[in-house]
Amino acid sequence: MTELARRRDKDAPREKWDIYYDDVRVGSIGQRAGVPNHVDQWEWKCGFYPGCDRSTAGPAGSFDQARAALEAEWQQLLPTLTEANFQAWRDQRDWIARKQAMWERGEKLPSQQPSSLMRCPCGATFDSHRPAESQIHTPHIYAAQKRDGIRR
Numbered sequence: 212m213t214e215l216a217r218r219r220d221k222d223a224p225r226e227k228w229d230i231y232y233d234d235v236r237v238g239s240i241g242q243r244a245g246v247p248n249h250v251d252q253w254e255w256k257c258g259f260y261p262g263c264d265r266s267t268a269g270p271a272g273s274f275d276q277a278r279a280a281l282e283a284e285w286q287q288l289l290p291t292l293t294e295a296n297f298q299a300w301r302d303q304r305d306w307i308a309r310k311q312a313m314w315e316r317g318e319k320l321p322s323q324q325p326s327s328l329m330r331c332p333c334g335a336t337f338d339s340h341r342p343a344e345s346q347i348h349t350p351h352i353y354a355a356q357k358r359d360g361i362r363r
């Protein structure tokens with residue numbers, strides 16, 4: 212059986228661990244933010260989205276208590292899950308990564324993104340690759356060319 216593994220979340224301002232089952236992030240354990248000293252300083256969460264509708268969470272007095280609570284919860288949850296549940300989470304993760312990569316490419320190479328936007332003599336900016344928009348403005352452009360004596 213696959214064991215749960217934990218990875219430190221280095222971006223978190225406090226100690227926080229992401230809990231993984233295989234490559235799916237199924238929960239977390241971390242120090243609570245902005246709570247008084249006399250209450251539990253840790254919290255755990257068990258569940259993942261999308262793919263799994265059930266999610267549980269609670270406070271804990273220590274990391275070990277949080278881990279024990281999460282593992283007990285996971286033993287309840289795991290038998291209710293199928294590969295499709297995990298795949299839904301992976302699909303979402305992969306889609307976000309693709310979107311991020313596309314966005315980064317677009318950010319770095321704006322000059323290589325051909326623009327189909329045109330300025331019409333009527334004052335409007337339109338997308339010349341969209342027939343419905345081109346159709347509206349084509350007569351304006353011809354009229355302006357005629358007026359200015361430009362021959363094609």
Ligand SMILES: [Zn+2]
Pocket residue numbers: 331332333334335347348349351352
């Ligand atoms: Zn126009």
